[in-house]
Amino acid sequence: MGKCLAGRAASMLTGEPMPVKKVEGDEITGGTLNQTGALVMEAVGVGGDTVLNRIVQMVADAQRSRAPIQKLVDVVARYFVPAVIVCSILAFIGWSVFGPQPQLAHAFVAAVAVLIIACPCALGLATPMSVMVGVGRGAKEGVLIKNAEVLEVMEKVDTIVVDKTGTLTQGRPEVTGVETFGHWNENDVLTLAAAVESQSEHPLAQAVVRRANADELQPVEASEFSSITGGGVQARVDDHDVLIGKADLLDEQGIEGVNAGREKAGSHQAEGATVVFVAIDNTLAAILAITDPIKQSTPAALKTLHELGLKVVMLTGDAEPTAKAVASRLGIDEFHAGVSPEEKHDFVRELKKEGKTVAMCGDGINDAPALAEANVGIAMGTGTGVAIESAGVTLVGSDLRGVAAAANLSRKTMSNIRQNLFFAFIYNALGIPVAAGLLYPFFGVLLSPMIAAAAMSFSSVSVIANALRLRVAKLT
Known part of the structure; x- marks a missing residue:
């Protein structure tokens, strides 16, 4: 990152579809193209201070963040651990009183097996593994997720609000x-x-x-x-x-x-x-x-959004006839013309008051108020500054397919988390009674602590393997 001393530059990361004028004192980003005149720069940010590094850091922070669904796991763990200890004690007492000789040996084996097989490793891995893999999968597709909460909220989105210029169109009229x-x-x-x-x-x-x-x-x-x-x-x-x-x-x-x-x-x-x-x-x-020609990818992206059951609303500053023609051609559900940035913000707020869960897609500059107001803000382009700060999702490219990818990613990631939690819960629901000796009266089988340890490890491996499936999930 540098500071402009003179000249005119167009940043590859501003999120704007057209070149922007730079004057003395303005910030510019390394790797951008100077289109007119001479440009003298002073480097004020290198290494860890660069925009690219901040994007990498944002992905890393998102992978370490906690999804709200993790609160459910915390609540369960709060009661689960004491319950397991109680089960272990009851198993020890039961085998000590009613078990075959030597009673204490059998009681000790059953109690230890219960503690080992109920180790909540799988429960603890269920959410963070899926979040880590899902965020990485999104980054591979150019979908940068700000934190795990965005993934969970994005799954609930039912209305997509989009700008026209640079989002549906090429941005080069x-x-x-x-x-x-x-x-x-x-x-x-x-x-x-x-x-x-x-x-x-x-x-x-x-x-x-x-x-x-x-x-x-x-x-x-x-x-x-x-x-x-x-x-x-x-x-x-x-x-x-x-x-x-x-x-x-x-x-x-x-x-x-x-x-x-x-x-x-x-x-x-x-x-x-x-x-x-x-x-x-x-x-x-x-x-x-x-x-302003419509992007070739826009019709297919809108089709995907509709297949996901999402309502698409277009807000534009264009005149009513122009907006109507574009909306009709693309099959957009609802459109509003002649809308200012302030009115976009108010429109998103009204949708939320109606009970809608809204994702707003814009360039991250003029649309910043609406991006911040939406349940999920999606900055089109590779926006810096306001774009990254205002939006929960930043798309490396200015392609509406990234919105469909983000919607698919959130649904697949949350589904994967629920699958992992199911594996963890059902495993413990079945494993603890077996470890306590449920099968012994019928088959004469008492679970060895070594077998319990192997089973516990297998549950963790199954959760990890299921989370890794997100690496090959089809998003678009």
């Missing part, structure tokens, strides 16, 4: 259509729009800049640039006042001709494109249709 109004032509509009958008870090802004560069338009300088949160941007270019953003923003600013733009925007939005309105000198000059 392109301008696919330009419709002009009045005396403006396509090249003039793109030249002015690119001049303004070049000063913005938004993915849609960069799409406009890329289109202008692809059309080999001459760049111009913008001045008096300002960003309107959740609305758009504005600046002055070549003596023109340029405003770019949503239709509602242009309405608020009193721009003429917005309704005409809305009429033409409908056809683009119906195909899933985001429409950006460009006003020049207080009059609508053009609309830009910007399409």
Whole structure:
């Protein structure tokens, strides 16, 4: 990790789908790509302080953490150990009074056999072994689990809330259509729009800049640039006042001709494109249709989530027609458009009040409040800082299949823990009576302490072997 002294860089670990501007004093991560200009770094974190090491440490901490189900084991152990001691004493007394000669020898053998076979090794290994193997299996698939509690809660999730850009889509939008109004032509509009958008870090802004560069338009300088949160941007270019953003923003600013733009925007939005309105000198000059292709893996991932019985809700800042087109194409259960980061947080809170167990998937930056509010936060991308701190699960890649893998992993791990606990309990339920001499009246068999020791070891081995099955569990 380093500190930026000058330049522009794009981090491979920020979780953002597009490059981000870096200025003096900003933190950057080793291994990232500098796309523009010179970059001078000062190393402020090496070795154990690096982001990669913190990710490794997070996996190790998760493997050592305790799942809430372990509390059940602790409660059982609290009563189990005294109960075993009582059983051993009763076995000793019973054989001393009613056993064959030599009575004390038989009584001693039975008492020791009970203590040995009831050693709660398997009970103690049942949960931590499954957690350790499960967390490691998730890391192998690029699913980083923060702690064992997340695994247990994730199993109970019934609603998945997802962002659109960078989660369902590739996060690299392109301008696919330009419709002009009045005396403006396509090249003039793109030249002015690119001049303004070049000063913005938004993915849609960069799409406009890329289109202008692809059309080999001459760049111009913008001045008096300002960003309107959740609305758009504005600046002055070549003596023109340029405003770019949503239709509602242009309405608020009193721009003429917005309704005409809305009429033409409908056809683009119906195909899933985001429409950006460009006003020049207080009059609508053009609309830009910007399409962010859906990831090839998204449909299959959503199918898996539905097969797991999960409801998928999409929250996006896009306009209603665009969101509806994407949701319809992907078969998403519910969608909400024009949603701000604050509204995402409130929406997740309302779902929880309704009794839902919610997992929120986002890029870990703007979605941080919702990630923190959800029962399980899933940071898409390899997020640092806010992403890792706000989310219980971090996906190394920005692929929705990681969400399905996390859901499958939690279910398989919790099922494996229950199997281990069953083995441990049923083993003791059968082993203790046999060790105490239950078979002797019928078959004349008294369990040797050596056989009891072997049986006790076998129970632990069976629990470990069952936990290791998670290493080859199919998650996607």
